[in-house]
Amino acid sequence: MRRITLRLLLILGVCIAPALTFAQSINTIANHVTPDQVELFQKRLKIRRIFKTVKDITGASKEEMKMFHQFYMDSLASDRSAFVNAVLNRRITNDLDIKAYADKRIPQYISMFRRFQDLRRRAPSTVDEYSFPSSYPLACVAGCNNIDFENGNLSSWTACYAANTSTSSSFLTTPFTCFGPLGAVTVAAFDPATSSNQVSLTSGAGFDPIAGALIPVVAPGGGSYSCEVGDGTGSNYGVAMIEQSWI
Numbered sequence: 001m002r003r004i005t006l007r008l009l010l011i012l013g014v015c016i017a018p019a020l021t022f023a024q025s026i027n028t029i030a031n032h033v034t035p036d037q038v039e040l041f042q043k044r045l046k047i048r049r050i051f052k053t054v055k056d057i058t059g060a061s062k063e064e065m066k067m068f069h070q071f072y073m074d075s076l077a078s079d080r081s082a083f084v085n086a087v088l089n090r091r092i093t094n095d096l097d098i099k100a101y102a103d104k105r106i107p108q109y110i111s112m113f114r115r116f117q118d119l120r121r122r123a124p125s126t127v128d129e130y131s132f133p134s135s136y137p138l139a140c141v142a143g144c145n146n147i148d149f150e151n152g153n154l155s156s157w158t159a160c161y162a163a164n165t166s167t168s169s170s171f172l173t174t175p176f177t178c179f180g181p182l183g184a185v186t187v188a189a190f191d192p193a194t195s196s197n198q199v200s201l202t203s204g205a206g207f208d209p210i211a212g213a214l215i216p217v218v219a220p221g222g223g224s225y226s227c228e229v230g231d232g233t234g235s236n237y238g239v240a241m242i243e244q245s246w247i
Contacts, residue, residue: 033088041087044095048102054109058117068116074163075112075193077174078237079105081165147244149201149225156181157227157242159188159199164237173239181244191238196231198240208232 055065069076083101086092092101145156158180162173182188187197203225208215209232218226229240 033090038084038087041092041098042084044098045083045102048098050102050105050109053106054113057106057110058113060113064117067120068113071116072112072192073177074161074174074191078163078165078193081174144244148223149227150223151184152201152203152225153184153186154182154188154199154201154227154242155184157188157199157244158182160241160243161189161191161198162239163193164239176239176241189240191231191240194231194238196238198229198231198238199242200228200231202226202228 051065051069054060055062060068083092086101092098146153158178159182160176160178162176165172165174177189179188186201187199189198190196191198202217204217206217207213208217208228210230217228218224227242229242231238231240
């Protein structure tokens with residue numbers, strides 16, 4: 001939904017205002033930021049070739065950079081959203097601000113790529129799984145199965161994660177990355193941005209790490225298992241959901 005909204009905003013800008021030429025230099029923004037100005041700032045940021053610099057410094061191959069982008073898809077989307085918000089809120093108003101933003105992101109992305117390389121060496125199957133996720137929506141299962149999690153796992157469920165990019169006036173997320181239908185696993189939807197699984201099977205005594213005694217880890221009324229949706233850390237803006245579809 002957020003991606004579509006942004007795209008419509010840019011299209012609207014083309015319709016209602018004369019296009020700014022790409023060669024035009026960026027002056028400090030006055031009182032109102034138009035969609036054309038946002039688009040121009042994004043083009044100016046692209047000129048900085050942040051990821052080309054990261055690729056050159058790390059010696060990454062084209063395929064490795066493609067996997068890196070997919071693995072950190074939500075983190076990178078969140079950064080793009082933060083850049084647009086900074087332009088709209090006039091925290092980024094000129095070429096020097098854009099350069100400062102790019103200069104800050106380059107070492108950050110180099111560090112992220114190093115972590116990606118390390119994880120790929122230590123757990124290649126994890127990188128392969130989350131570098132080429134299935135597109136949402138996913139396939140239906142044959143029938144309603146394990147709806148109460150009493151198989152002791154997350155089988156037949158689809159688990160998804162995204163980043164919360166909401167503002168004070170609207171609820172927004174990055175596109176969901178989904179995996180499933182799942183097999184006999186107890187955790188799923190690992191989010192590289194939060195370094196945690198966003199969906200987990202729960203059992204035994206105890207209470208939710210955020211809500212406390214309001215929510216026991218196993219739903220009352222019978223059964224030995226429940227499912228925690230969200231990582232329970234209360235940080236880094238993770239969003240999760242589970243679903244099950246059948247024919």
